[in-house]
Amino acid sequence: MKNKILPLLSALLLAGIFLSACTGAGSTASSWSGVTMAENAIYFAGATQVFSLRPDNGNIIWTYPEKGAATRLFLAAPTVAGDQVIAGDYAGGLVSLNPSNGSENWTFAEAKGKYVGSALATDSMIIVPNADNHLYALDMQGKLKWKFAATHAFWSQPVTDGKLVFASSLDHYLYALDLQTGTLAWKADLGATLVSSPLLDSGVLYQGSIDGTMNAVDAASGKVKWTQKLEGGIWSTPVISEGKIFFGDQKTKVYILDTANGAIDQTIDVGTAIIGRGVLIKEGIAFGTESGELVLIGLDGKKLWSRTIGGKIYSNLVSDGTLLLVPETQGDKPLVALDTNGTEVWYFAGK
């Protein structure tokens, strides 16, 4: 009898594990990691822990929490807010950390959803997007000043011009709120889900949507100045240089558009999807691709070089002008640091 029950129970257990595995619950594969560069440290949201790393060699300065748990995933890029580092997790927890040793300053536990997007820090406030449909504004001690409810999740970091805060939501709307009070100034329906942050430049917001439309919106009025429909979904914020915006799409293209009217200046086929934001380095704009390549596109639209990194690159790239940080998804090197010629300087393999 015992001989028959054991296989039966094992089969049930296996079925349970198999079905649970299908959900991706607790899996690091539900999103991609974010990284932030500060003067003396790099802050990397490496799934179960936040790492503070040395910029020169990638060695660990501290980790938070000391022991990671699959139930608490940190994937949004941490934000430096004065003398604090702000990190949100996928269980709805937001924490302020001491940048020198990673100890907790305060926590904020009101949000009910995931922190997919990073917090925005001003001189006196921290604005945090959450997947529970709310944008939370906190003071520097973590006390709630105001909150704003949309009809769907906020997945991206807001931006501000000092008076208004601009936040895009999955509900198709780009919202403009008074920074001090959270009062709605205007909202613009951009027709499709917005998963990336807007780029704010000279009073204009450039916002892509996952149906492949790039929109230019007047920051003061919320009026759409122009739209440009492209081939694939847009998952990242554009990079601006010399009156042109540069961004990739979910199909295989990098686009260069004229900021004045949205006209397509150049289309560069890189043969694979570009999900994360590119970064401006000395010769052009570097983009990470889904096939694990780092591609440098010159400001004239020419492909200058490409380097194989390894795993998929979905995250936003970060650079301080000398070091280029590339987080990998589903690869052996969670974080790779390169110089601006694309030569690997170090990589961080996790703890």
Add this chain to the structure above:
Amino acid sequence: MWDTIIITPFINFLLWIYSLIGNFGLAIIIFTVVTRVILYPLTAKQIKSSQAMQELTKNKRYIEIQEKYKGDKEKLAQEQMKLYQEMKISPFSSCLPTLLQFPIIIGLYQALIQVLASAPLDMLKLTRHMYPALLKVADLLPLNSKFLWMDMGMPERVFIPGLSFGIPVLAIIVVITTYISTKIITPPSTPGSTDQSAMMTNMMNIYMPLLMGWMAWTLSSGLALYFVVQNLIQITQYAATGRVYWNNLLPKSKQQPVTKQTAKKP
């Protein structure tokens, strides 16, 4: 391959239903009903075969063979096989439909998970599964995952003032319906019986509802809803065959001998 022939069509079918009615909970219910109706010929065959096997265990010759070759497993297997052939019963015909259904059920389950995308990578995958000719990303996403008091993408809990924890109502319903769906098809065992297969079935009747309940408790409520609807359809399908043992659900039914009154025949 698996994605192309199973997951992607299921995802598109589910989203297509959603695009027509705009309610994700109802879309899951309709999706489950339609797929179970399509799979009904397989289910019916499985029910018929397992009932034939149950009948066989009451056959006089079968019982004699069990007694006679108790100590000789090889001979017992040979004699059983001979009896199956004589009575034109295939012992595998009750498992084969189940085996055929299994990948479809797993596919349905995975399609539901992917549609309930609640993080960027999940949504990226979802947009790639959608047939552009059938569905428009801009119109469909984000999905409205609210249904009654539940968010289909989150585990379900009902919070009552004064209680510091949420009550998993849907998970409890999953346990109850799974228990009913397994219990009503189990023939009552003879008092004093030590039949190992009956004991195994009893174990299954306990562990299966608990396993399903645990999954409903920990996973998204959309899946729990799928489990509930699937169980209710299964109960209905068994009831339609006319051979269900409702008395099994009563506390005293175990003590009753098997009679024609307890097993309703068509």
